[in-house]
Amino acid sequence: MLGLFLAALLQVVVQRIGSVFDVEVMAGSIDLLLVIVVWIALSSGSVGGQVVGMLAGFLSDGLMGGTFGLYAIADTLVGYLAAVLRQRVVLQRSVLVLMFAAAAAAQVLIVMSLNFLFVGGSEPPSWIAVGSRIVTTAALGGALLAIEGRTRSEWGLWQRRRRSRLRLK
Amino acid sequence: MPASAKAYSGGAVARWTRVGIRQVINDRGSRWLLVILLIFEFGVLSRQLSVDDGTPSRVEQGALGAMAPLAHLVVAVQDGVSGFVARRRREVWLRQENRRLEESVSRLERELLRRQSVELDFQRLAEALRYSRESSQDLQVGDVVFIDHSSARRSLVLFVGGDGASVGQAVVDPRGLVGRVVVIRGGYAKVQLVSDTASAVGAMIERTRRQGVVRGTGPNALSMNYVPRGADVRVGDRIVSAGIDGIYPRGLMLGFVESVGEGTDLFHRIDVRPAVDFGLLDGAYLLPRVELPSVELGETPVSP
Missing domain, CATH: 2.40.10.350 (Rod shape-determining protein MreC, domain 2)
Incomplete structure (x- = not known):
């Protein structure tokens, strides 16, 4: 939940920077909430992925200002699918970065489909916006995984040292 | 059966029970959970699409209530930072302006002194010229x-x-x-x-x-x-x-x-x-x- 809160806060910051400096591509290509959804789905499973996906989706809906509920459905599905895929297929950590890219693409596809089905007639996003969103999500996910791996290894090393010290005493 | 074996078997049962429950939740329960969540979300979506008066649902109000304070916080921080930067820039500008004005005042004071001296010389020469005219003598x-x-x-x-x-x-x-x-x-x-x-x-x-x-x-x-x-x-x-x-x-x-x-x-x-x-x-x-x-x-x- 803390990660979700921080992601929402950073997402607001990104949107604000994008609106202040009039960089629409920047605001549209970064979705930190989706990165958090995929990360939690990969690390905690499908239940966590779905719940966090729904919450993050509703937050995105509240932030985006479009039809309310589209991103909630998309992020719930993405969180579930990412967790299921992670359970079914054994993937290296480096390849997991592709999961973030696939999740971004899936989210865009689901939102577009829902838009077409329920709202209708909405203009699809440009290829540049979609591409930059996929690349940015993959890059942010890769960075998050690298930080997580580094933190875990440091934590394990610290715990081993602590145990060895306790044995010596 | 010794007590340690009983404890071992009890712990194993509990552990297997927890793993089993988690497995059930992950495998089957998660699908049901997905269905429930999607029904809920589609309900929210369809309610919004069916209501024409623009009244937001409770979920939408909740999302707004969660995001609005964050946006407010970000805007407040941004205003504080930009205000600080603006004040800092203004302070620097004022210092530079003050230095420039001090130099200008110093230069003008020197110029004033020079002109006052020139004016005194001029008055003296004018008096001499007038006196020379009056006395009609070579002074x-x-x-x-x-x-x-x-x-x-x-x-x-x-x-x-x-x-x-x-x-x-x-x-x-x-x-x-x-x-x-x-x-x-x-x-x-x-x-x-x-x-x-x-x-x-x-x-x-x-x-x-x-x-x-x-x-x-x-x-x-x-x-x-x-x-x-x-x-x-x-x-x-x-x-x-x-x-x-x-x-x-x-x-x-x-x-x-x-x-x-x-x-x-x-x-x-x-x-x-x-x-x-x-x-x-x-x-x-x-x-x-x-x-x-x-x-x-x-x-x-x-x-x-």
């Missing part, structure tokens, strides 16, 4: 470089440059007579002031033409001697040079009668206030010396 300008105020022998030193000067030349100021040149050295001329106790000027009361001798009696003070007690003298009368001493031409202003008292049995005691304030002198003019015709004693001058 020689000298700058006062030193004035002796302390000793009884009142004098000043004039720088006359390469024009040279001669002993005995009368020195005047636009306000009146200053003294006469007593020593020449290089471009400098030492002038004996009329207020010097050794100075004597042939003078007369302008109103009555009564003649006498004006002597210096101290700092900025003169006295007129040898005026008979029967002569008409009033306070405020103008005293001018009489042109009878062979040094000073006639009509140069000396001062004003300040007081008239009983002197000796024969003469008045007349105190004269000098027309020239010797403490204010920064320049003076030398009059050309007019040589008197040499007349031998006993010889009768022949009229031309």
